[in-house]
Amino acid sequence: MTRFVIKRIIQSIPILIIISIISFSIIRMAPGDPVKVFITPQMTYEQIERTRTRLGLDKPIYIQYFYWIKNLLKGDLGYSFINYQPVIKLIKERIGPTIGLMGISMIISVILSIALGTISAVYKDKFLDKFISKVCYIGISIPSFWFAMMLIYTFSLKFKILPSLGMRSIGVKSTLDLIKHGIMPVIVLSFPNTSILTRYIRSNVIDEMDENYVDMLRSKGLNYKRILYVHILKNSLLPVITILGMNLPSLVSGAFITESIFGWPGMGRLGVGSIFNFDYPVIMAITMLSSVMLIVGNLVSDICYSIVDPRIKLIR
Incomplete structure (x- = not known):
């Protein structure tokens, strides 16, 4: 197990390097100039260029990338162009709400989908099967942003049951208030995955019900419910572990949309704001952190797969 984990970590390093190079290049070559945020009508050309130099944007792209990697290896993610704060501080403030939202959404998705x-x-x-199937087709087909807007209109504007923005009400720190704010974002994130x-x-489950071992167990007099929950369901859940790992990218991208619509103070909202403001250090930090989360998620998925099915051995 330890060898497998170490091997996967080593294999992920080139992947992260390639992701960083592509992301860094795309961000730098995208239309727009972060220096424009600092420009005022009174500024001279020399002052504008000094601002560009201060931000490190006057050097070639490969030099900028070299300095970024050098600082990254030291644990320095740089400073936000907009907030003038260390990027690592901004990430620490936002990562908790995002992980909480994604984690709860995934747990609810797994529990509901199994049932x-x-x-x-x-x-x-x-x-019952046709009804559940139609609901699932709707969940797979509808855009998340549209579904979020419909929930806000229905439960916030029309019935005034749930708050539509933020993670907490101003001046309120109760758990119930946090749950109320999280209900709609969790529904939006978990509905497609469920x-x-x-x-x-x-x-x-249908494929497993047709297997020969089911007939053999029934011939031995085992209760059908026991066969279903102990044997059939266990074997049916093995591919689901892989699907969960494959769905992590959609969960991360869904968090960006959901957090932006509901004003959830997580990394998704921070990332969208950084993209519009050309805040390069924050964009790169969130991109790399999201990539690490996906790699770790797939690693955990492989490990869980081998634990659930002892016949599958991890390649060392």
Whole structure:
């Protein structure tokens, strides 16, 4: 296990380097100039150029990248062009809400999809199965931003049940208030993933129900519910672990959209604001951190797969 983890970490280093080079180049070559944020009508050309030099934007791209990598290896992510604060401080302030939102959404998705997928498979081609399937097709098809706006209109504007913006109400620090603010963002993030996982689990359970070992267990007199929950469901969940790892990118990108719409103070909202303001250090930090999260997520997925199914050995 330890050798496998170390090997995967070593293999991920070239991937991160390639991601950093591509991201750094695209950001620098994109239309727009962060120096414009600092320009005032009274500034002279010399003052504008001094600002560019102070931000380190007067050097060639490869020199800028070299200095960025050098500082990164020292644990220095630089300073935000807009907030004038260390990037690592901004990340620390925002990473907690983002991980909390993504983590809760993933847990809810897994629990609901297991229940709904199993029910849909047991009642195959019946009303309940058709109803769950239609809801899943809706969850897979509708855009997240549209779904978020509909929730805000329904529960915030029309019925005034839930708050529409932020993570807490001003001056309120109760857990109930935090839960109220998190309900709609969690629903928006978990609905598409729940729909996808439900369809996979339904398909896997139906395939497992037709296997010979199920007939053998039933011939031995085992209760069908025991066969379903102990044997069929366990074997059906193996591919789901891989699907969860593959869905991490969509969860991260979904967090960007969701946090922006609901004003959730996480990395997604910080990233979108940084993109519009050409805040290069923050954009690079969030890009690399998101890449690390995806690599770690896939590594955990592989490890969990080998734990659930002992027949699968990790390649050392």
